[in-house]
Amino acid sequence: MIEENLFSVRMRASKNGAHENGGKHISGGEQISTYSHLKHTVNVLLDKALTHSKGNPDFMQIQLELIDEPITKCEPLHIETIEVESVEEGQLIARNLLEKSGVPRACIEKAYQQMKECSGLRGAILFDIHTGERIDDRSDKGVRVSRMDWFTTNYEKWANYYKMPVSQRVKEALVLATKVNRHPATVAELCWSDDPEYITGYVASKKAGYQRITRLKTYGDEQGCRIFFVNGLSDLDSYIHYLEKEPLIIQWEEGNDE
Ligand code: WAQ
Ligand code: MG
Ligand code: MG
Ligand code: MG
Numbered sequence: 001m002i003e004e005n006l007f008s009v010r011m012r013a014s015k016n017g018a019h020e021n022g023g024k025h026i027s028g029g030e031q032i033s034t035y036s037h038l039k040h041t042v043n044v045l046l047d048k049a050l051t052h053s054k055g056n057p058d059f060m061q062i063q064l065e066l067i068d069e070p071i072t073k074c075e076p077l078h079i080e081t082i083e084v085e086s087v088e089e090g091q092l093i094a095r096n097l098l099e100k101s102g103v104p105r106a107c108i109e110k111a112y113q114q115m116k117e118c119s120g121l122r123g124a125i126l127f128d129i130h131t132g133e134r135i136d137d138r139s140d141k142g143v144r145v146s147r148m149d150w151f152t153t154n155y156e157k158w159a160n161y162y163k164m165p166v167s168q169r170v171k172e173a174l175v176l177a178t179k180v181n182r183h184p185a186t187v188a189e190l191c192w193s194d195d196p197e198y199i200t201g202y203v204a205s206k207k208a209g210y211q212r213i214t215r216l217k218t219y220g221d222e223q224g225c226r227i228f229f230v231n232g233l234s235d236l237d238s239y240i241h242y243l244e245k246e247p248l249i250i251q252w253e254e255g256n257d258e
Contacts, residue, residue, distance in 0.1 A: 004034050006067045007066055008032055008146065008147045009030070009045065009062065011030075013049035013057035013060040014057055014060075019141070028122050030148065038064065054194065069246070074182060074248065076158065079209060080212065087216065089215070090213045091216060097205075097211055098190060098203055101188035102188065103187055107229065118134075120223075122142060123226070124227065126230055127229050129231045130231070143243055147247040148250075149249055150250035155171050155250075155252075157254070173210075178210075178250055180243065186206075187229045188204065188205035188208070189229070190225060190229070191226045192217050195222075196219070199215050199219055200213065200214050201217070
């Protein structure tokens with residue numbers, strides 16, 4: 001069998017200069033593409049950045065690299081949606097889900113206290129569940145998970161089956177959460193968007209799956225959150241290597257969920 005070459009394509013866009021020069025993060029994106037599909041893939045990322053609700057970027061970088069390692073395939077996390085009436089109710093449910101997933105209450109409190117200073121990053125922050133301290137060394141940048149995707153046809157089959165709207169955003173978030181949470185050191189993830197018009201967020205873990213919560217912030221708020229709670233991490237570098245470099249494609253087989 002002839003396997004086609006696959007490429008990792010990444011985009012980052014900012015305003016008032018590049019990220020490393022203090023610019024404001026506008027948009028980022030990562031996809032896996034065949035060679036023949038590259039033009040389309042780059043266009044999707046370009047469009048994402050040029051039409052973003054956080055503003056028009058004045059810096060953008062799109063980079064492609066051949067993936068020369070074997071690519072892991074796996075099923076998406078199980079998905080559920082919790083409808084809430086208010087941000088307060090949503091946040092309470094999020095905290096409870098984190099606790100049920102194995103994050104100690106004290107760590108959750110500490111994470112919430114430090115959250116404000118961590119907003120505005122283009123990546124995620126890592127918290128140790130024992131100390132409640134941030135453990136990644138990517139201060140103003142965070143850790144950006146990359147080299148992951150879910151090909152459209154298979155994703156749409158899944159979305160139809162679960163009666164989910166076909167949405168690039170939901171797809172990207174579920175792909176990321178699946179990659180992050182399948183690592184043994186990840187206990188749970190907490191996320192909501194920094195996009196002012198998108199207020200649904202989620203808690204994900206091996207135990208809880210991908211639990212969408214319909215309100216985790218108020219409309220118009222540009223403060224996002226992406227925290228990975230980790231346990232027993234003896235080698236931070238290899239964990240970050242997994243997140244950034246090890247390629248993963250989500251592939252859903254009907255009736256094979258969970
Ligand atoms: N790796 C690490 N962190 C990331 C990545 C990534 N690939 N992409 C985004 N982040 C971080 C970064 O700090 C962003 O500011 C923050 O997360 C939010 O990213 O089921 O849209 O792409 O309805 O704005 C979740 C709910 C939506 C979707 C999350 O996040 C659903 C979302 P955004
Ligand atoms: Mg995104
Ligand atoms: Mg794609
Ligand atoms: Mg965003």
